[in-house]
Amino acid sequence: MDQHRLTEYFKLKMPHARDHRVVGLKRISGGSSRETYAFDLEWSEGGQTRTRAMIGRRDPTGGLLKTSREREFKVIAAVHRAGLKVPEPLFLELDASVMDRPFFIMDRALGRTGMGAFAATEPESTRAKVADDFLSELARLQSLDYREYGLEILGAPKNPEDPARIQTAHWHEVYERDRMGEHYPILSAALAWLKANPVVTDRVVIVHGDYRSGNYLYDDNGIIAMLDWEMAHLGDPMEDLGWASMTFWGRNELAGGLMEREAFYRLYEQKTGHRVDRERLFFYRVLGDAKMVVICLTGIRDFVEGRTSDSMMPFLELLIPQLFEDLANLLRLV
Amino acid sequence: MLRPTLNEIISGMQRTIMDALLPELTSPYAQGQAMSTIIMLGHAASALESAPAYDAAEIKDLRATFAALKRLGDKHISKKSGLRGALARALRAGAKNPLDRRAIEAEMATFAAAVALGHADDSVARQVRGYIGRNLERTRKLFANSLPTL
Numbered sequence: 351m352d353q354h355r356l357t358e359y360f361k362l363k364m365p366h367a368r369d370h371r372v373v374g375l376k377r378i379s380g381g382s383s384r385e386t387y388a389f390d391l392e393w394s395e396g397g398q399t400r401t402r403a404m405i406g407r408r409d410p411t412g413g414l415l416k417t418s419r420e421r422e423f424k425v426i427a428a429v430h431r432a433g434l435k436v437p438e439p440l441f442l443e444l445d446a447s448v449m450d451r452p453f454f455i456m457d458r459a460l461g462r463t464g465m466g467a468f469a470a471t472e473p474e475s476t477r478a479k480v481a482d483d484f485l486s487e488l489a490r491l492q493s494l495d496y497r498e499y500g501l502e503i504l505g506a507p508k509n510p511e512d513p514a515r516i517q518t519a520h521w522h523e524v525y526e527r528d529r530m531g532e533h534y535p536i537l538s539a540a541l542a543w544l545k546a547n548p549v550v551t552d553r554v555v556i557v558h559g560d561y562r563s564g565n566y567l568y569d570d571n572g573i574i575a576m577l578d579w580e581m582a583h584l585g586d587p588m589e590d591l592g593w594a595s596m597t598f599w600g601r602n603e604l605a606g607g608l609m610e611r612e613a614f615y616r617l618y619e620q621k622t623g624h625r626v627d628r629e630r631l632f633f634y635r636v637l638g639d640a641k642m643v644v645i646c647l648t649g650i651r652d653f654v655e656g657r658t659s660d661s662m663m664p665f666l667e668l669l670i671p672q673l674f675e676d677l678a679n680l681l682r683l684v
Numbered sequence: 685m686l687r688p689t690l691n692e693i694i695s696g697m698q699r700t701i702m703d704a705l706l707p708e709l710t711s712p713y714a715q716g717q718a719m720s721t722i723i724m725l726g727h728a729a730s731a732l733e734s735a736p737a738y739d740a741a742e743i744k745d746l747r748a749t750f751a752a753l754k755r756l757g758d759k760h761i762s763k764k765s766g767l768r769g770a771l772a773r774a775l776r777a778g779a780k781n782p783l784d785r786r787a788i789e790a791e792m793a794t795f796a797a798a799v800a801l802g803h804a805d806d807s808v809a810r811q812v813r814g815y816i817g818r819n820l821e822r823t824r825k826l827f828a829n830s831l832p833t834l
Contacts, residue, residue: 538793
């Protein structure tokens, strides 16, 4: 993103204000599926100088996911309206001529984050608060009526069998597209198993799609904001729970590095008032591992074929063996 | 031998990034990119030495596993399982080009799927699980010095 063009953009979007200044624009790590920039916007309004910390998320030239920024923006706007802990979405710009590629601007929440499992070095009191918030937010998300928030745009499944089938078919298709002629027996086995064992959901909810440790900002009082909504869709509530409790995002027996896995499920039941369906949970843990491998393959392909120069992309190769181990254990392939 | 060797070049480039570039970078994003580049260069240096042996062991194991599956015979590989065709293709691929890992691996994918689905006979499943276990062990060793901690 370019400081001058961004300033001009805010002049157009905030005509009531004067003296717009974009300060400290810098690209930051995280949210690998979009280019993410942090900056402060300063402006004058009503005789006062104001400042607001913001984030710009621009479509990448390549990377982990091929998702719609408009969809992501609308989801964030909807869940923000519903009172969930998310950054306030501010502007969506689909005209690629403004900043080379579509982007959106949102409020910049301040807090700590990590790449994966919740840091073992954090105090126990912080871990407990984050764990509680993590499941409270998930329960609130899953309690929302997507129609009330205009999220039919995410494509409501027609039948209770659809969520599992749609997700399996989607990730299988992406795998076929991005495997670059390679064959991965464990992944093939997992996709075949998912196809043969679709589960039936008991309700359709908003699924975050990447609900896990590493995708929230927190401080000593708990979670400040859930991030990275680009894979949101409508589906089975067990999908986010399965993904969040995958061994891959955890530490030892701690789901997400937050809480012992069985206690995590019990707390989910308390928060949502819904039983954890073990069969569906298992299905979505398998789907989660398979999906994560496929996401890695997409990033690797984009790097190999020159669509991105992000050095995190080849790094993804190093993550795949652990996912294969997890899949092999789940499916009793060893 | 020409010096520096490829390994020495890669190690030197890691030091260049660490000592000369990283202190000059102010953006957290650029710092992150530099760090992941250092890690990947380390992995590349390690893979330069170990990847050929890894590939050779993979191909040898795949071929040995399919030879063992063939020895099990039709009694264990039913027509209904659809695995006879995969076995024939794997054996043909191995005979045609002993170094073509991909072609043989494609057929192993079919066998692994059959095991996951419970469509494989116990003897077949034992062979396939044995291969997958060895494959994971080899991969674990290959990546042992490169694995990041999330």
